[in-house]
Each structure stands twice: as structure tokens, then as C-alpha cells.
Amino acid sequence: MAVSFDLFGTLVRVTNPTDPPRAIATELEARGVAVPEDWDDAYRTPHIDAPEGAEVPLPAHVARALSSCGVAVPENAARRAVIAAFDPDVERREGAGEAIAAARESGPVGLLSNCSVPELVSRTLIRADLRGEFDAVVTSVGCGWRKPHPKAFEAIAADLGVPVGELTHVGDSPEDGGIDTCGGRALVLDGITLDEVPELLGRR
Template sequence: MAVTFDLFGTLVAVDRPDDPASAVGAELRERGVAVPDGWPAAYAERHVDAPEGAEVPLPAHVAAALRFRGVDVPNNAARRAVVAAFDPTVRTRRGAADAVAAAAERGDVGLLSNCSVPELVSRTLIRSALERSAFDAVVTSVGCGWRKPHAKAFETVARRLDATPESLVHVGDDEGTDGGIASLGGTFVDVSERDLDTVATRLRQGESLGGAASCR
């Protein structure tokens, strides 16, 4: 059995900027970029055409928004500004490490995270109580190009675990995204209904994680 976990909101909590546009703008200025008037509006607009369900890396979006306002972005400044603006303070959720360890006792374990910020998932894991080595595969939307609930996101992590999507048990906190595994025949375990301590216990007891109380 292969078990995959969502990261943000499921295994960890992170502090996000209250005003992402302002946070990114401040970091751009630190790097010598002339942030234009009306930057919050530009940040909020769509500037990169992408297929439905595809991930647009946030640095690409920021660079496009600046170009739309006539500002050149030198020396990879957009990427460095975005990474700095979202530099995380991390809190590992109760039971997270134990749930991952219990899943490893049953089979391969993956991490599947929607995240448009490069390096954020790796930095989060380093600052958490989780070990990167605990996961047989780590897949991010910015890395694979697709966001949950798109089938290609789940297919990517399943392939890297040498599994099939329908065999996956995916543990997450958002039915709208993590629950997409159900459309492929897999099982969604909702940690807003069943906490991670319970997930770990049921995995170790060899019990099914499906059912109305945990899968919807």
C-alpha cells in the first residue's frame, strides 16, 4: 500500500505573508528592482496563460507582472524575492512524524504538495520535525507542473512510488484539492475529520483508512 501526504495544513502549519504582494514588493526593492505604482493590482492580475490545473511558478508570475508594467527584472531577482518573501516559520502538527512513520511500515510513502514557490517545500521540511528521508518521493506542483486536484499531480507521485493512482491513500486537509484522488479510484483521508494520531494507530493496526468518517 502506498500512502501520500499533503504538506501544508496537514503535516505542518506555516506563517504566510498577510499581504503577499507587499511582501514580494519589499523583497524586490531590496534587490534593486523599481516596483511600479499599482503593484498590488498588477500582482493580483493573471499574466501567464496556462492550461487549467497547471501550476504557474510564482517567480514567473511576478516577472510577468513587472514586465507588464514596463519593469525589467535582472539577475533572477524575481525568484530570489519570492523565495525570501515566503521564507517559512514552521510548526509540525501533532502526530505528523508518527503518521508518516506508520505509513512507512505499510509501504512506500510520498509527499504531494501544491506550492508555487520554489524551495519552499524543501525549506519547510528542513525546519520541521519531519525527515526528508522519510519520504520515498516528494512531488510539488511547481516541480511537476500540475496542481491537485488535477489527475496528473496524483499520477506523478504514483509513478514515482511505482504505484497506481487507484492504489493510493492520500492524507490531506482539503477535499477540493486532496480529495481529487477519489476521482482516480484512490482513497482520500481527511485530517479535519480524523486526526493524525488516529491515522497512525489505524495504519499500525492494519485497518482500512477508508469509510464515511475519513473518505469523502
């Protein structure tokens, strides 16, 4: 059996911007980009026609939103601004290390995270002292699909070398429960705590 974990809200707590469009605007302006007056509306409007369940990288969305307002964006400016705006304080949740260690007793262990911001997952793992704890790390911005889409779970299962039906996924949201539709097993932290996960992983 393989086990995958969600990251944000499951293994770590992070502080994200309370006003993402304004935080991104500040970073754009710091890089010489003229942010339009109607930026908030442009940011909240979809600009990329993606299939249902597909991930739209936030820098791509930001670049399209600026373009819709007639603002030319220098190469990589949108990406750098987004990465800087989402630079969180990170706290590893109590019981995270124990849960990962218990999962490793059953087989390979992976991380599957919905995240549209490049580099955010890797930086979070470093700050939570979790880098190197996983046999595979899959992000939605990397594989192109967000949980609960089956392709997200299939991606982490493939990287762990198991059929998706042999994967147990631990998370804190209904999206994490989507593994059920793939024939795998979900452990959703709704009414249970992370401290209980080692015991629950031992039950088949």
C-alpha cells in the same frame, strides 16, 4: 499500498506573509527593482495563460506582472525575491511523525504538495525535521500540476512505483480528496485528526 501526505496544514503549520504582494515588493526593492505604484493590481491579475489545473510558478507570475508594468527584471531577481518573501516559521504538527511511521508499515511513503514557490517545500521539511522521511517528494511547481488534477496524483504514484489506484493520500483540504477521482483512497482531515490517521491507514 503506498501512502502520500500533503504538507502545509497536514504535517506542518507555517506562517506565510499576510500581504504577499507587499512582502514580495519589499524583497524586490531590496534587490534594486523599481516596484510600480500599481503593483498590487498587477500582482492580482493573471498574466500566464495556463491550462486548468496547471501550476504557474510564482516567480514567473511576478516577472510577467512587472513586465506588464514596463519594469525590466534582472535575471533571477523575481525568483530570489519570492523565495525570500516566503521564508516561514515552521511548526511540525503533533502526530505527524507517528502518521508517517504508520504509513511506512504499508509500503512506500511520499509527499505531494501544492506549492508555487521554489525551494519552499525543501526548506519546510528541513525546519520541521522531516527531511529524509519520504521515498518521493512531488510539488506542483516541480511537476506542473496542482491537486486535485489527476496528473498531480499520478506523478507521486509513479515516483512511488505504484498505480495511482493503489495510493492513499492524506491531506486537509478538498483538493486532497481529488485522489478519489483517480481510483485511489483519500483520508481528508475533516472531522478526523492526524492522531487518528495510523488507525485509519490500517483499515482497508
